[in-house]
Amino acid sequence: MALYNCFSKVKKAMSVNPIGLIIALGFAFSVGSILWWMLHPPVYVRVAMETVIKGEEEMQGSIIVPITGTPLSERLLDIAITFAQRLGSPLRFVYVMEIPLLLPPDAEVPQEREKGERVLLHAQVVAEKAGVVAKGKIVKARIAGAGIVQAAKEDNASLILLLLSEHPEEEVTLGRSVQYVVRNAPCDVLLLKPSLAKVA
Amino acid sequence: MAEDKLGKEEGPSLRRAVSIWGSFTWGYAGVGADIYMALGLILFYARGAAPYALFITGLLYVLIGLIYTELAASYPVAGGGQYYSLRGLGDFWGFVAGWAFLLDFTVDVSLFAYAAAGYFNFFFPYFQHSRWIPIVETLFLILFLMAINIRGIRESSRLNEIFCAVDIINESLIIIIGLLFAFKPELFMHQITREVPHMGQFLYSMTIAVVAFVGLEAISQAAEETIRPASIIPRTSISLTFVVLIYALAFSILGVGSLGWKPLAKHMSDPIAYLAKTLPLIGAIAGPFTAILGFTLLYASANTGVMGYSRVSYSMSKLQLLPRWFSGVHPRYRTPHRTILLFSTIVVIQLVLAGLSESAMKTLADMYAFGALASYTLVCISHLRLRLTDPYTPRPYKIPGNINVNFKGRKVDFPILGLIAIIGTSTYFVLVLATHHWARIFGPLWLFLGLIVYFLHRKKSNLPLFRSITRDWVNEQIKVLKEAGEVEALEEYLKALEGAKDETK
Numbered sequence: 001m002a003l004y005n006c007f008s009k010v011k012k013a014m015s016v017n018p019i020g021l022i023i024a025l026g027f028a029f030s031v032g033s034i035l036w037w038m039l040h041p042p043v044y045v046r047v048a049m050e051t052v053i054k055g056e057e058e059m060q061g062s063i064i065v066p067i068t069g070t071p072l073s074e075r076l077l078d079i080a081i082t083f084a085q086r087l088g089s090p091l092r093f094v095y096v097m098e099i100p101l102l103l104p105p106d107a108e109v110p111q112e113r114e115k116g117e118r119v120l121l122h123a124q125v126v127a128e129k130a131g132v133v134a135k136g137k138i139v140k141a142r143i144a145g146a147g148i149v150q151a152a153k154e155d156n157a158s159l160i161l162l163l164l165s166e167h168p169e170e171e172v173t174l175g176r177s178v179q180y181v182v183r184n185a186p187c188d189v190l191l192l193k194p195s196l197a198k199v200a
Numbered sequence: 201m202a203e204d205k206l207g208k209e210e211g212p213s214l215r216r217a218v219s220i221w222g223s224f225t226w227g228y229a230g231v232g233a234d235i236y237m238a239l240g241l242i243l244f245y246a247r248g249a250a251p252y253a254l255f256i257t258g259l260l261y262v263l264i265g266l267i268y269t270e271l272a273a274s275y276p277v278a279g280g281g282q283y284y285s286l287r288g289l290g291d292f293w294g295f296v297a298g299w300a301f302l303l304d305f306t307v308d309v310s311l312f313a314y315a316a317a318g319y320f321n322f323f324f325p326y327f328q329h330s331r332w333i334p335i336v337e338t339l340f341l342i343l344f345l346m347a348i349n350i351r352g353i354r355e356s357s358r359l360n361e362i363f364c365a366v367d368i369i370n371e372s373l374i375i376i377i378g379l380l381f382a383f384k385p386e387l388f389m390h391q392i393t394r395e396v397p398h399m400g401q402f403l404y405s406m407t408i409a410v411v412a413f414v415g416l417e418a419i420s421q422a423a424e425e426t427i428r429p430a431s432i433i434p435r436t437s438i439s440l441t442f443v444v445l446i447y448a449l450a451f452s453i454l455g456v457g458s459l460g461w462k463p464l465a466k467h468m469s470d471p472i473a474y475l476a477k478t479l480p481l482i483g484a485i486a487g488p489f490t491a492i493l494g495f496t497l498l499y500a501s502a503n504t505g506v507m508g509y510s511r512v513s514y515s516m517s518k519l520q521l522l523p524r525w526f527s528g529v530h531p532r533y534r535t536p537h538r539t540i541l542l543f544s545t546i547v548v549i550q551l552v553l554a555g556l557s558e559s560a561m562k563t564l565a566d567m568y569a570f571g572a573l574a575s576y577t578l579v580c581i582s583h584l585r586l587r588l589t590d591p592y593t594p595r596p597y598k599i600p601g602n603i604n605v606n607f608k609g610r611k612v613d614f615p616i617l618g619l620i621a622i623i624g625t626s627t628y629f630v631l632v633l634a635t636h637h638w639a640r641i642f643g644p645l646w647l648f649l650g651l652i653v654y655f656l657h658r659k660k661s662n663l664p665l666f667r668s669i670t671r672d673w674v675n676e677q678i679k680v681l682k683e684a685g686e687v688e689a690l691e692e693y694l695k696a697l698e699g700a701k702d703e704t705k
Contacts, residue, residue, distance in 0.1 A: 020383035024376045027450050031372065031443060038439035039220060045431045118694065124687040
């Protein structure tokens, strides 16, 4: 009898009120959906957080991408992002401030630095939107090639991407840099010849 | 070799690598515990109409929450509401807002420590009936907080995240089990239609309901601590705003519909633990567990008050709104010991004075509502003004309901909901002044004392009394965006500035 009484008490306590059930479902659904929405941001948000959280040491094995802010450099940016997506490697954008021999090696060129920061910023934004972890770095060197090699050594880079120019005015500089990088790079170097039609 | 700031940080960064959940829990620590303290108080004054009072006040709270989200994502800097007011309205109003926040943070410590003592006394029911025992317990809790903060404590983000998760699960279980097995629709209908207060009392209860949502400063604190605030804060803050509102409404509906307002109003010091205790099936375990959780959360929330007044007074001192004395740091512990000592003393005075009144909790809640509404009104006005005067700063999130207007030859987005928020907060502020006896006296007195400090300091430092000091907001904004790693917002900002330069040429 005592067991029966206990059972009926539990049964009575367990009776679910339909209106209470509807409110409880509405509550659970609304809180659950808000938290789910919060915890599932678009990929670029997660990449954006990851990019900042990643320390310099975690940029080891990155792909080195020298950029200059020219249309050709934009093309290299697109290709580099495709490579990074396929290989799953972070990108290291490098802007080399070429210091003329008339100045000491550590001389500051404010306009050049400002341009470099702007170019790196843009590259990082483009990479971030494509869901690729990327960081930028300004390097000072006498020639661009030396700066690129130096960045590759510091990052223990896995690959350097270079674009061959077909623009006559860029041929000499880039040519000299390409030669330097190919001879001195601590990692693989990939030379790409862009289709001029694709260069904006 | 030189490296730019995008590659490496220059000097130590204050920001923590908190996750999305971490950012949410940072805000939750400030505002999530409010309902533990406020439910009994609101039911006491609003009676069966508590869900209405919470809903109406909740609408205003959502507007303020969205405004904070926009501001915190756009200006993720130390100082929060005080900084937004300074930037939008100038030094004088920046000081007034900051000083009102300091009142709020001091009351936050006394009120939440007092409420924590209430949950502690769940295990000692005899103490609950005493007038002075909870006050003495609260004094001990405040002194302990003061001591550990002067000594310096390490906040554990991970522990905070776990506590928040446990609390959300526990609150959800109480609500769901309560609604399923204890909710009585007929009692609920009777309470919300028959057991309602008269209009004057209802208006008063609406202003008391503000305390269920106070702590939105936590959003700006979370923004300072979060990496990539522009991407993360809109998501976490909007979620926080709505989750807190849903819990507050759910608890009031469950309370009114399962027990009626009277028993919970009687247990004003530990309403949620009492509600959990009366649940069928799990009540015997849920009651004590909720009491322990409530005590912990409320005490942690009181600690956010100590952090709040340390941070705000430090920021005000750095911005030359308060004397440099306020930004002094202990040589050994590296903590702002002076401000902790000064404001903790004020907290103790507030508590003792409140203890002499008819109801300590009600008096403290009065003061809390005054400080919150004064500062929120200024933040809402600043939000509107910044939309007009600083259209170049990227706003990763904008409150909905904007119309494009011409302002001084520039196209700006005028926020209709922002204007409604100003009307709402100022109406509530007037209501507080009209209906809260203690707030009407001590609130303006607090502001008056602050203004004396402000004018003396500005005069002594040869700074303008009413005008603002010239500040380089543009470079500061660039620095903040760089520090936060907000590359997209930074590029947008630089482009907007270049565009503005071209326009002036």
